[in-house]
Amino acid sequence: MVIGANRLLLALAIAAIGILSYSAGYTSATTKSPTPAIIDVTIKALTETKLTAIEDIPYWKIIGGRGARAAGVSAYVSSDKKFDVGVSRYEPVTLQLHNWPIDEFMYIVEGNVEITDDSGHSRTYGPGDAFLMPKGFEGTWKQHSEIKKINVAYDPAK
Secondary structure (H helix, E strand, O other): OHHHHHHHHHHHHHHHHHHHHHHHOEOOOOOEOOOOOOOOOOHHHHHHOOOEEOOOEOOEEEEEOOOOEEEEEEEEEOOOOOEEEEEEEEOOOEEEEOOOOOEEEEEEEEOOEEEEEOOOOEEEEOOOOEEEEOOOOOEEEEEOOOEEEEEEEEOOOO
């Protein structure tokens, strides 16, 4: 049942993308721009993207896998920059997460990641699994392998 629920979450996220891109395609009630096109969100976009070193930033600290690299590509960013849909790839790394800055939906395409919250509750996600990391999350992100994921983020502060 988890896989079915995860597919439903992914379908809802994709539907939200379509609704936002459709509504963003109109400039006013009387002036219409061309009909928006469907936007592909594909892992293939990562094949031409250079991996760069993962570094400590305010909301994560590397605690394992120093030297790991990552890459990411945005497939869609709303005109107000608050909504972002993309794909990303991470080499094995363990991160201590502190005050996660956004609400972020993630769908794992390849690989595995174990996420443990500060209460000690742990879950491993793999291909076909989806989850939401809420703004303010505290915990650990431990990859058991390289991962590729689809991510949908909303940041009302932008």
